[in-house]
Amino acid sequence: MSDNTRFACNGKHFTLIRHPAKHQHVSLQAWDSADELIIDHIHTALNGSVGECIIFNDDFGTLGCYFAAQTPCWVSDSWIAHRSLADNLAGNDIPMQLAADERVASPVKAIDCLAPLPASPDTVIIKIPRTLALLEHQLIALQKVITPHTTVIAGAKVKTITRSVLALFERYIGSTNTSLAKKKSRLIFTTVSEENIAQTATSPYPTTWQTEAQNGQPLTITNHANVFSRQSLDIGARFLLAHMSVTNNERIIDLGCGNGVLGLNALALAPQAKVTFVDESFMALASAKANVAANFPDALGQCEFIPSNCLDGLKQKQVSNFSKVFCNPPFHQQNAITDHIAWQMFTDARTVLARGGQLVVVGNRHLDYHVKLKRIFGGVTQLASHQKFVILCSAKR
Structure with a gap:
């Protein structure tokens, strides 16, 4: 197995692929530096515990595999991401069950972006998606289920974290700041505002x-x-x-x-x-x-x-x-x-x-x-x- 499939972070080791593995280019891997920053921060600030957790936009299941033992809700619009999650759980000998629609049912509960979210999560992890509208849709959905005690952490490549992205977090969730850049990625930290989540915004989508x-x-x-x-x-x-x-x-x-x-x-x-x-x-x-x-x-x-x-x-x-x-x-x-x-x-x-x-x-x-x-x-x-x-x-x- 080539080096671009071996992922190690905080003492955990995984073999991770992009579905379908047979088409994965040798220069591409299933994780990025934003995944590493998110995991490192949770390990340091939360002692590795995410509690009741929702994970958004985990492109190839890296975060789903890493936190699988804590049974997160895992949200993605991408069938390829869902298949990657299933492949990578199986490939790392993590016992799992698939639902009738072939999405992972346990230990990770995989849903699409139009499904209802679980209420009162302790932690929300967001990989910033390419589409700003999808991020807005997700933050509006989150606004209805998070509490002032929810920890919200997002991550992406530096070039993806624009003023428009930060403005959406400020508008729907609460006051927002970012980490220093590391390996061309950075994190977003948002403090949930009671005033914001009381607004229950109406989505402009579809x-x-x-x-x-x-x-x-x-x-x-x-x-x-x-x-x-x-x-x-x-x-x-x-x-x-x-x-x-x-x-x-x-x-x-x-x-x-x-x-x-x-x-x-x-x-x-x-x-x-x-x-x-x-x-x-x-x-x-x-x-x-x-x-x-x-x-x-x-x-x-x-x-x-x-x-x-x-x-x-x-x-x-x-x-x-x-x-x-x-x-x-x-x-x-x-x-x-x-x-x-x-x-x-x-x-x-x-x-x-x-x-x-x-x-x-x-x-x-x-x-x-x-x-x-x-x-x-x-x-x-x-x-x-x-x-x-x-x-x-x-x-x-």
């Missing part, structure tokens, strides 16, 4: 806005806090919408669906098509389901909403009868720029497509997706292009 499908049909779009392009249609999706082709007898996948706008467009073009929405974000899937219900309520029965790392969930079922996969791939995982997600999305799509089925991808020109697609599928066709984006199509032979 947000709702209007757009239209390729055929002009109006669409009402609802986006939860952690969903990409939360207030309008992003440029890549808008470009792909104009060039989608779907017929009623097709089974399609909206891969990395976000709010589900590509799948919604498919239903507008072909009301009897069967659409599978796949994303690793629970908030994305909740948004997509709400949007189908609002715009195509009669089509809910022909739609699926699957949390998955790329298309692992469908590959495990050995499904290979889809006619089209539409995809606007991400090129980052948490704070790391990476192309392995696009690679896996493309190879997974080839696996689940029927012979002759097509993968249709939109992406920035500079990402060179045509090279990857040609290697995986043996050929690629450019369907459309403009100054910034290109739409590519590869068929399974």
